[in-house]
Amino acid sequence: MAEIIQRDGTWAFDGSTVRIAPGPHRSVPLFRQTYGEIAVPLEAVAGVVYEPERRRGRLRMRLREGADPLLQATGGRLPESADPYRLAVDADRSGVAEYIAEEIRHALLLDQVPREPTAGYLLPGPPVPVSVRSSDGTVSFDGGQVRIDWADTADRVKRATGPRVIALGDLVQVEWLPNSGYEDGFLRFVTRETGFSELPPERDPYALDLWGSVRRDLLTALVAAAVTARLPHPSTRTAAVAGRRPATAAVPAQDGHHDVLLRRLRELGELHRDGVLTDEEFTMTKAVILRGFA
Numbered sequence: 001m002a003e004i005i006q007r008d009g010t011w012a013f014d015g016s017t018v019r020i021a022p023g024p025h026r027s028v029p030l031f032r033q034t035y036g037e038i039a040v041p042l043e044a045v046a047g048v049v050y051e052p053e054r055r056r057g058r059l060r061m062r063l064r065e066g067a068d069p070l071l072q073a074t075g076g077r078l079p080e081s082a083d084p085y086r087l088a089v090d091a092d093r094s095g096v097a098e099y100i101a102e103e104i105r106h107a108l109l110l111d112q113v114p115r116e117p118t119a120g121y122l123l124p125g126p127p128v129p130v131s132v133r134s135s136d137g138t139v140s141f142d143g144g145q146v147r148i149d150w151a152d153t154a155d156r157v158k159r160a161t162g163p164r165v166i167a168l169g170d171l172v173q174v175e176w177l178p179n180s181g182y183e184d185g186f187l188r189f190v191t192r193e194t195g196f197s198e199l200p201p202e203r204d205p206y207a208l209d210l211w212g213s214v215r216r217d218l219l220t221a222l223v224a225a226a227v228t229a230r231l232p233h234p235s236t237r238t239a240a241v242a243g244r245r246p247a248t249a250a251v252p253a254q255d256g257h258h259d260v261l262l263r264r265l266r267e268l269g270e271l272h273r274d275g276v277l278t279d280e281e282f283t284m285t286k287a288v289i290l291r292g293f294a
Helices: 030-035 069-074 091-110 156-161 220-229 255-273 279-292
Strands: 002-005 009-013 017-022 038-041 045-051 056-063 086-090 130-133 137-141 145-150 164-167 171-177 185-191 207-210
Touching: 002 091, 009 091, 017 030, 030 220, 045 091, 056 091, 069 171, 069 220, 086 091, 130 220, 137 220, 156 255, 156 279, 171 220, 185 220, 255 279
Parallel strands: none
Antiparallel strands: 002 009, 009 017, 017 038, 045 056, 056 086, 130 137, 137 145, 145 164, 171 185, 185 207
16 A cells, blocks of 8 residues: 555555545645545556655646546646645655655556546546535536526526526536636536527526635536536537527416516516617527426
């Protein structure tokens, strides 16, 4: 067993699996603490290096493309401090870091692990159910559907559409960009019907606009990864967006929802008349409301 324990976390390698656990220190980002321990099978690893520096070096693990739904969902945009595959190492532990990196590289050679992209996910991603409260609203995923409940601070257009519920089978992909503190981020759920939407995240009823606490908004990556893990793997995914069905307005199925539907359509019409929504935005958002009452 090769193991290194640092303030930011622990790496342990038993010959077949690298177990990465976040450290208990308060400096460890909330995202790492919440994500918890990750068991990385050797066949998911593309390489590992130790980068020495004068005060603190870094262990860096590179996974095979397509092996991890977290990396697939975040696209390499996680801040370095929140990246679970990087470990800050004190200078006096550099020898241990070199040793564990060499042990992993040696095992990769012995097992002849390929470096090519994988045909399926080799890590499970975050467990479900998972729920995160962000600046724009609360997003939840139970393994079968995504639900967004808008906050009072969300755009009026979104609040007019009501809670958004998206079945996993309707999803094509998830798009995620972190809130940097200088520029807003977003978590967008792309469906077959909204694939060509050009609405900005702050008005898109299928997107969370991330503009508040960077520390908390970063947790939306957990939802992005959990959903991505349950979508078709990129190696088999077809161009579903190109073949999307045209949106059609549906008639409300229950009379009890009639008043709510009329109120939301009235609010939407007022936003359109006031110039808040363009013709295109009005048409798309109206279709979203009608589909929600189908």
